[in-house]
Amino acid sequence: MTNEDLWQAVLAQIQFHISKANFGTWFANTKIILKKDGEVIVSVPNSFSKEWLENKYNKLILKILRELNSEIKEVKYKIKPLSLKALKNIDISHETEIDQLKFKEFNTDKDSDLNPRYVFDNFIVGSFNELAQAAGWAVSKNPGTIYNPFFVYGGVGLGKTHLLQAIGNEIHKNFEQKKVRYLPSERLTSQIVNAIRNKNIDNLKTNLSQIDILIIDDVQFLAGKEKTQEEFFHLFNSLYEKNKQIILSSDRSPKAIPALEQRLRSRFEGGMIADIGLPDFETRIAILKNKSQERKIELKKEILEYIASNIKKNIREMEGALNRIMAYQRLNHSLPNLEVTKNLLKNFILSPSKVTNYKRIIQAVAEFYDLKEKEILSSTRKKEIVKPRQIAMYLLRNELKTSFPFIGKKFGGKDHTTAIYACKKIKKELKEDSKLSNELELIKERIYCF
Ligand code: ADP
Ligand code: MG
Numbered sequence: 001m002t003n004e005d006l007w008q009a010v011l012a013q014i015q016f017h018i019s020k021a022n023f024g025t026w027f028a029n030t031k032i033i034l035k036k037d038g039e040v041i042v043s044v045p046n047s048f049s050k051e052w053l054e055n056k057y058n059k060l061i062l063k064i065l066r067e068l069n070s071e072i073k074e075v076k077y078k079i080k081p082l083s084l085k086a087l088k089n090i091d092i093s094h095e096t097e098i099d100q101l102k103f104k105e106f107n108t109d110k111d112s113d114l115n116p117r118y119v120f121d122n123f124i125v126g127s128f129n130e131l132a133q134a135a136g137w138a139v140s141k142n143p144g145t146i147y148n149p150f151f152v153y154g155g156v157g158l159g160k161t162h163l164l165q166a167i168g169n170e171i172h173k174n175f176e177q178k179k180v181r182y183l184p185s186e187r188l189t190s191q192i193v194n195a196i197r198n199k200n201i202d203n204l205k206t207n208l209s210q211i212d213i214l215i216i217d218d219v220q221f222l223a224g225k226e227k228t229q230e231e232f233f234h235l236f237n238s239l240y241e242k243n244k245q246i247i248l249s250s251d252r253s254p255k256a257i258p259a260l261e262q263r264l265r266s267r268f269e270g271g272m273i274a275d276i277g278l279p280d281f282e283t284r285i286a287i288l289k290n291k292s293q294e295r296k297i298e299l300k301k302e303i304l305e306y307i308a309s310n311i312k313k314n315i316r317e318m319e320g321a322l323n324r325i326m327a328y329q330r331l332n333h334s335l336p337n338l339e340v341t342k343n344l345l346k347n348f349i350l351s352p353s354k355v356t357n358y359k360r361i362i363q364a365v366a367e368f369y370d371l372k373e374k375e376i377l378s379s380t381r382k383k384e385i386v387k388p389r390q391i392a393m394y395l396l397r398n399e400l401k402t403s404f405p406f407i408g409k410k411f412g413g414k415d416h417t418t419a420i421y422a423c424k425k426i427k428k429e430l431k432e433d434s435k436l437s438n439e440l441e442l443i444k445e446r447i448y449c450f
Contacts, residue, residue, distance in 0.1 A: 003034075003035055006032060006035070006065070006068060007031050007042070009068055010061060010068070013064045014057070018057075025049075026053060026056075029044075030043065030045070030049065030053070033078065035072075038074060039073065039074045039075075040072055041077075042061075043077075043078050044079055044080070045079070046108065049077075049079075054077055055190050055194060058075060109172075111181075112168060112179075112180040112182055114165050114169055114180065116169060118161070118166050119166050120137060120166045120170055123162055124290055126279050127277075128158075128277040128278055129163070129276045129277070129279075131274045132154070132275065132276050135274045136150065136163050136164075136166065136167045137167075137170075139245065140166075140171050143178065145243065146272075147271050148240065148245055148246060149236075149245075149246035149248055149272075150245070150248070151254065151272065151273045152248070152249045153250045153251065153252055153253050153254075153273070153275050154275055154277065155313065155314070155441070155442060156251060156446075157314035157316035158314065159315060160218075160249040160251075163249075164215050164217055164249050167215070168182055171213050175212075179210060179211050179212045181208075181214055182217065184216075185216050185218050185219050185222050188222075188228065189222065189228045191204060192204065192227065192232075193228070209235065211244065212244050213245045213247070214235075214239055214245070214247070216246075216248050218249060218250065218251070219249065219250045219257070220250045220252060222257075223259040223260055223370045224370050229261050232264065236264070246271075252438065253273065253275070253435070256438070258370045258384070259370050278312065281308055285304055287315060288304050288307055288318055288322065291318070291322055292322055295323075297322070297326055297329060299325070299335065300335075303325075303335075303336075303338060306338060306342065306345075307321050313445065314445075321349075325341065328340070328344055356448060358400065361396055361399065362377065364443050364444075364446040365392040365395065366388070368388075368439070371384075371385060371388055376388055377389075377412065379412025379414065390426050391439075391443070393411060393419050393426075395440075395443065397419070397423045398423075403416075404423075
């Protein structure tokens with residue numbers, strides 16, 4: 001069997017074990033480059049793939065390889081960036097996948113893991129993000145001194161990662177000798193878990209404590225990861241004491257992250273906190289114009305307005321719509337008119353009432369509060385579960401018009417009065433508690449966006 005056939009056979013089996021999206025992300029452009037003395041070397045296009053294959057899929061890959069060839073004892077992964085030519089051949093119909101690939105491979109800087117595409121120059125400012133942008137800019141001019149830590153929060157696809165990386169890139173430009181490091185929180189977690197397992201946590205600590213600018217994206221994913229939080233707390237302190245800049249993002253405010261240790265929460269709250277809201281119509285148009293210029297397409301006003309009036313809460317989705325239009329243009333050598341655009345974007349522009357269901361709501365609430373779906377549906381009176389349960393009931397009623405008896409029955413076999421009570425209570429609290437209404441917005445985003 002040639003190396004190529006062997007790897008094809010492995011991939012064919014791996015597809016059964018993982019989701020299509022993960023497969024596309026982590027296994028695209030991988031191949032066996034060497035097989036010798038029981039060792040197989042797989043080339044991967046970037047450090048993300050390498051890390052994921054090593055940490056998450058190595059066991060599976062090795063198992064499948066050994067079933068195909070029992071002499072194989074070990075697999076290693078080696079980074080080999082893709083050529084431009086290979087990149088161009090990637091099927092355009094998978095816009096988002098290409099975007100991910102493009103992002104990760106060429107662009108990210110090896111040492112900092114920053115993507116040079118994310119800069120202040122192409123970060124559009126409107127009232128929804130101007131505070132975050134201004135504070136971020138100030139941080140990039142005075143790292144470690146004015147706003148430390150700098151904590152940015154906001155919903156999905158609204159520019160947190162872009163802003164964090166823009167700050168990192170700007171610092172890199174201004175202070176060449178400073179060591180900048182961008183780390184999504186999941187990678188921080190996997191590095192810590194692995195270091196503990198491999199007994200080289202001291203190495204990792206030394207390594208991380210030499211960073212001057214530490215950027216941790218999506219810290220909400222640290223919720224419930226106690227060991228990581230503990231290590232991170234010490235890392236945070238040691239950097240902070242040395243006036244190193246720490247920059248964090250999350251999909252919600254520190255207060256609203258469940259299962260985050262109090263001491264870490266208060267560290268997060270100890271500096272500058274800025275939120276990113278939703279862009280207004282004018283800003284959405286400005287963003288669309290800017291993004292279409294980048295893509296070298298010129299769209300009529302009516303088309304820009306159509307997109308801006310239908311996609312309101314997620315800039316990434318606006319880009320997705322443009323990518324779809326761009327793909328159409330490549331195939332047809334002309335831009336679509338409004339009717340065609342509506343058709344092209346039909347599945348894209350969601351009409352919320354149609355796309356959710358009972359299961360999705362329970363799942364979103366459970367994920368948000370870091371609980372199990374079973375717990376939410378149980379009849380326990382634990383305080384940390386009662387509230388999320390009431391929110392789930394409220395959402396079922398408001399988003400799906402589910403009947404009160406049905407809701408009562410689903411949640412621990414209660415009768416309809418419990419459901420009515422829960423809905424009333426949440427409705428009342430929403431009026432008084434802006435934090436709760438923020439949380440609800442974020443949960444709805446989860447319900448409808450994924
Ligand atoms: P988040 O991290 O909040 O989920 P991202 O930073 O990944 O969102 O942003 C999603 C996409 O939208 C990215 O391609 C980013 O470049 C773009 N984007 C977000 N905010 C802006 C902005 N203010 N100006 C220009 N592009 C933006
Ligand atoms: Mg992000």
